[in-house]
Each structure stands twice: as C-alpha cells, then as structure tokens.
Amino acid sequence: MQDRPTASELLDSVAEYLFAELRPEVPREQRFRVLVAANVCAVVAREIRAGDAPDEEDLELFAELLGKEVDDPRAAAAELSRRIRSGELDERIDDMAPRLEEHVRRKLDVARPGYDASA
Amino acid sequence: MEELAAGIRLVLADLGIDAGRLELSRIPGGASRETWLAEGESARWVLRRDPRGSVSLVPMAEEFALLSRAAEANVPVAAPLAFEPDGGRFGSPGLLMAYVQGSSVAPRILRKPEFEHARTVLTGQLGEALARIHAVDTDSVDGVLPQPSTDPALDQISEWERQLDEIGEPLPAVELGLRWLRAHAPEPAETRLVHGDFRLGNFIVDESGLAAVIDWELAHLGDPAEDIGWLCIRSWRFGNDDSPVAGVGRLDAFLSAYESAGGAPIDRDRVRYWEAFGNVKWAVICARQAHDHLDGVRRSHELASLGRRICEPEWDFLQLAQEPV
Numbered sequence: 001m002q003d004r005p006t007a008s009e010l011l012d013s014v015a016e017y018l019f020a021e022l023r024p025e026v027p028r029e030q031r032f033r034v035l036v037a038a039n040v041c042a043v044v045a046r047e048i049r050a051g052d053a054p055d056e057e058d059l060e061l062f063a064e065l066l067g068k069e070v071d072d073p074r075a076a077a078a079e080l081s082r083r084i085r086s087g088e089l090d091e092r093i094d095d096m097a098p099r100l101e102e103h104v105r106r107k108l109d110v111a112r113p114g115y116d117a118s119a
Numbered sequence: 120m121e122e123l124a125a126g127i128r129l130v131l132a133d134l135g136i137d138a139g140r141l142e143l144s145r146i147p148g149g150a151s152r153e154t155w156l157a158e159g160e161s162a163r164w165v166l167r168r169d170p171r172g173s174v175s176l177v178p179m180a181e182e183f184a185l186l187s188r189a190a191e192a193n194v195p196v197a198a199p200l201a202f203e204p205d206g207g208r209f210g211s212p213g214l215l216m217a218y219v220q221g222s223s224v225a226p227r228i229l230r231k232p233e234f235e236h237a238r239t240v241l242t243g244q245l246g247e248a249l250a251r252i253h254a255v256d257t258d259s260v261d262g263v264l265p266q267p268s269t270d271p272a273l274d275q276i277s278e279w280e281r282q283l284d285e286i287g288e289p290l291p292a293v294e295l296g297l298r299w300l301r302a303h304a305p306e307p308a309e310t311r312l313v314h315g316d317f318r319l320g321n322f323i324v325d326e327s328g329l330a331a332v333i334d335w336e337l338a339h340l341g342d343p344a345e346d347i348g349w350l351c352i353r354s355w356r357f358g359n360d361d362s363p364v365a366g367v368g369r370l371d372a373f374l375s376a377y378e379s380a381g382g383a384p385i386d387r388d389r390v391r392y393w394e395a396f397g398n399v400k401w402a403v404i405c406a407r408q409a410h411d412h413l414d415g416v417r418r419s420h421e422l423a424s425l426g427r428r429i430c431e432p433e434w435d436f437l438q439l440a441q442e443p444v
Contacts, residue, residue, distance in 0.1 A: 030147075033147075033420070036421050037420055039424065040423070062291075077289040077290070078289035080291045080294075081289045081291050081294045084295055085280075085294050087298065090298060090302065093299055093302065096295055097295065097299075097437055098437075098441065100292045101292075101434070101437045101441075103291070103292065104433045104437060107427075107433075108430050108431070110427075111428065111430055115434060116434055
C-alpha cells in the first residue's frame with residue numbers, strides 16, 4: 001500500500017498546477033501545449049479511478065460479438081477488427097453499431113466525459 | 120539556423136529580392152511539416168519544409184505546384200515563391216511563400232472580439248473559395264496528383280485503410296466505419312481538385328475574413344463533396360456544435376455561396392456521407408499521429424494525446440451512421 005495522495009490524486013494536483021498556475025505564466029504560443037499536458041493528467045486520473053470495470057465490460061462485449069471466450073481486450077479488439085475488415089460481419093453492421101457505441105462510450109468516459117451528451 | 124537563413128537569402132536574391140538581415144523563428148503547430156517565419160528588414164516570408172527523414176503524403180514539390188494552380192484560380196492562398204528539393208538551399212524539401220497577416224488558431228478566430236466581423240462573413244467566403252478550388256482545371260494538375268480510379272469514394276476508403284494498416288492499431292469502430300462507407304458509397308462523382316484538409320485551423324483569417332487557405336498536403340483528385348463533409352465534422356466546430364460550417368455558419372448559407380460562385384449543386388445526403396467519412400478519416404489521423412510519438416518519429420505529448428481523441432470522431436461517426444436517412 002502506498003501512502004496518500006493516491007496516484008489519481010497526485011495527477012489531479014499536477015493538472016491543477018499546470019492549468020491554473022503555469023498556463024497563464026508561459027508565452028502565449030506555449031499555452032495550448034500546457035493545456036494539453038493538464039488534460040493528459042486529468043485523463044490518466046480518470047482512467048485510474050475507473051479501474052478494471054471498463055476493460056471487463058469491453059471483454060464481455062467483444063466475446064459476444066466474436067461468439068467465443070476472450071481474455072485480452074486488445075487481442076479481442078484486433079480479432080474483431082480483422083473480422084469486420086474481411087467483410088464476414090457485413091450482414092450485422094447495423095446491429096453492431098449500437099454495440100460498438102457502448103465500447104466507444106467507455107473510452108469517452110475516460111478521455112472526454114460528456115462528449116456523448118450532445119450532438 | 121544561420122545556414123537556413125543564408126539559404127533563404129540566396130533564394131530571395133534569385134527572385135530579385137534583397138532581404139537584408141533575416142530573423143528566423145519556428146511557428147508552432149503543423150504536425151507533419153516544419154514552418155518557419157523569416158523576418159527581413161522590410162518584409163516577411165514563410166518557409167514550409169519537411170522535417171528531415173519524414174515522408175509526406177503530397178511531396179513538397181507537388182504542394183508547390185498545387186499552390187501555384189490555386190493562386191492562378193484566384194483561391195486566396197499564401198503566394199508560393201520558390202521550391203527547393205532535398206539537399207537544396209532549404210536543407211530538406213521546402214517551399215517559400217509570402218507571409219499572410221492574420222490567425223489560423225481556431226479558438227482565437229471563434230472567440231476573439233477582433234474577428235467578430237470576420238465570423239459573420241466567413242461562411243460565404245469559404246463557399247466561394249471552395250468553389251474556386253473545385254473549378255481548377257484537373258488537366259492542369261495532371262502529373263502532379265495521381266489519377267483516381269472510377270470511384271473516388273472507394274479510392275479514399277482504401278487510402279485510409281492503408282494508413283491504418285501501417286500502424287496496426289485495433290479499432291473496431293473505425294473498421295465498422297470503413298465497411299459502412301463501402302456499403303453506402305454514393306454514385307461516383309465527377310472528380311475535381313479536392314483540398315483534403317479544408318477546415319478551421321487551415322484558414323488564415325484577418326479582421327475582414329478569409330485571407331488564405333493553407334496546408335495543401337492532403338490534396339487529391341476526388342468527390343468535391345468530400346471537402347464539404349470534412350469541413351463540417353464536429354471536431355472542426357471547436358465547441359460550437361450547432362454551427363457545422365467552421366463553427367460559425369450553417370450549411371445552407373455555405374452551399375448557396377458555393378453555388379453562386381459556380382460550384383455544382385451538391386446533394387445533402389452526399390455531404391452527410393462525406394461527413395461520416397471525415398470522422399473515420401480523422402480517427403485514423405489521430406491514431407497515426409499518436410504512433411508518430413510512439414514510434415519516435417516525433418516525440419510530443421501533443422501527438423501522444425491524440426491517441427485518446429480517436430473515440431470522439433468514432434462516436435460522431437456512429438451517430439451519423441445510425442441516423443435515419
């Protein structure tokens with residue numbers, strides 16, 4: 001066990017420093033890069049907080065779409081990608097769109113919460 | 120940098136211009152090309168060159184030829200002045216252009232008060248500029264750009280499949296997008312010169328509106344509606360989600376300016392198809408740029424962070440694909 005702050009709390013502190021303190025101090029042409037750095041910290045903090053649940057939900061989804069047991073989400077995503085590309089799942093494109101939306105939403109929840117609310 | 124300044128001075132001298140002392144500074148941004156500002160005693164120029172060892176989609180020499188054709192067709196561009204090949208006076212392949220006053224930074228254009236008037240006229244100006252790009256005689260770029268096959272949509276899908284295969288990133292939603300695009304490709308359009316990256320961020324804007332269309336490295340021959348769909352994707356609205364055209368305007372107003380300037384009428388469904396395509400393409404570009412960082416082509420946290428933005432255009436694509444036609 002590590003002492004507090006936790007990993008995500010530490011990242012929050014760095015994100016706050018970059019965004020609120022450093023950004024206004026740097027030359028204008030550097031500000032966007034500082035903002036990106038602050039945002040990266042916030043993304044990683046959210047990923048840590050989310051834990052294993054998103055990967056497990058993706059595994060379950062990929063297993064269902066592939067029709068077989070899978071144990072590694074990245075390998076399963078690669079196999080699903082290959083099978084979609086080959087055209088063998090063409091008949092199921094319309095059914096798969098809302099299912100893959102679940103997977104994409106799990107990525108957005110970490111990378112850009114709220115992006116799926118509008119549009 | 121001294122060497123580059125000397126090279127630029129020599130090239131300008133060939134054009135009959137005595138630049139005097141030249142100050143060089145890097146202009147930030149431009150993920151795949153280096154951009155330098157050269158300030159002389161009484162004028163300024165911009166140099167775009169390949170970073171050493173990189174491979175660009177449209178080689179610099181072709182970008183120079185395209186810019187020249189566009190300038191002749193009265194498209195607002197930064198006037199191209201000179202091209203130097205690899206090992207020439209700019210070091211790597213590069214092109215020297217006139218400096219254009221204004222800003223290309225999207226949030227600034229969308230929010231700063233000095234661009235208030237520009238925002239009201241930009242939509243119409245973009246429609247007119249794009250109509251001029253699409254009116255460029257395609258024979259005049261013969262030998263500059265590869266000839267498309269009989270179906271420009273399938274050409275583009277294959278191209279971005281290839282781009283994705285080069286990095287081997289497993290992206291099932293993007294793969295679904297590529298298959299969907301194949302299944303829904305519209306009747307092949309008459310091919311025109313397509314800019315390929317016509318969007319906010321690649322427009323230099325001043326107080327009176329559009330000053331130049333920049334960044335021609337994705338140009339190709341294709342379906343003219345491709346440029347309009349790309350212009351409208353949500354990522355290029357920079358938060359102004361209700362204004363599809365560059366975050367400032369409506370598609371109706373854009374299309375009416377486009378048609379008034381001689382552009383052929385374009386069907387809405389075709390624009391929507393290319394907007395769907397644009398999201399898939401942007402997802403692939405994000406993945407590639409993240410890999411440029413991972414593979415050490417260019418280490419940058421800005422490129423790295425794009426890997427986590429793939430899900431945004433994936434989401435937008437899935438919404439478009441599921442909307443009733």
